Amino acid sequence: MNRTLEKNIFKLPDAVANLDVNDLKERTERYLNRALEYACISWHTHLAATHGASDHTLAVTSALRQFLEGKFLFWLEVLSVLNAVRTAADALQVTTDWLEVC
Numbered sequence: 001m002n003r004t005l006e007k008n009i010f011k012l013p014d015a016v017a018n019l020d021v022n023d024l025k026e027r028t029e030r031y032l033n034r035a036l037e038y039a040c041i042s043w044h045t046h047l048a049a050t051h052g053a054s055d056h057t058l059a060v061t062s063a064l065r066q067f068l069e070g071k072f073l074f075w076l077e078v079l080s081v082l083n084a085v086r087t088a089a090d091a092l093q094v095t096t097d098w099l100e101v102c
Contacts (some may be wrong), residue, residue, distance in 0.1 A: 001039050002066050005074040010081055018081060028081055040078045044091035047098050057102050064095065 010027040018024055050060060067075070079085050 001036065001043065001071055001075060002063060004033075004036050005040075005071040005078065007074055009074060009078065024081060032078065032081075036078075037082065040075055041082070041084055041087055044087075044094040048094050051098070051101055061099075061102065 010024070010031050012021060012027070021027070047060070047064075050056060076085070076088060079087055
């Protein structure tokens with residue numbers, strides 16, 4: 001996600017609601033590959049599975065910081081288009097829990 005998420009990944013007009021984009025499905029298929037879609041929806045489940053992997057904690061926290069500082073809004077845009085915004089709350093809770101354990 002840190003490598004491929006970008007601002008306005010779906011090339012949408014400014015200030016438009018998803019419902020007002022007639023070709024949103026086609027844009028999703030064109031601009032969002034399956035790997036990125038999976039990552040956007042599932043990354044937090046993989047993070048939760050890293051409990052106890054202290055040798056990777058620094059690398060993971062560094063990647064998390066990079067993501068939250070630079071890609072967070074782009075991730076929310078993808079979740080919005082995928083109708084999966086609830087995933088953001090779940091992912092942030094998992095991240096908070098993970099950071100408390102580290």
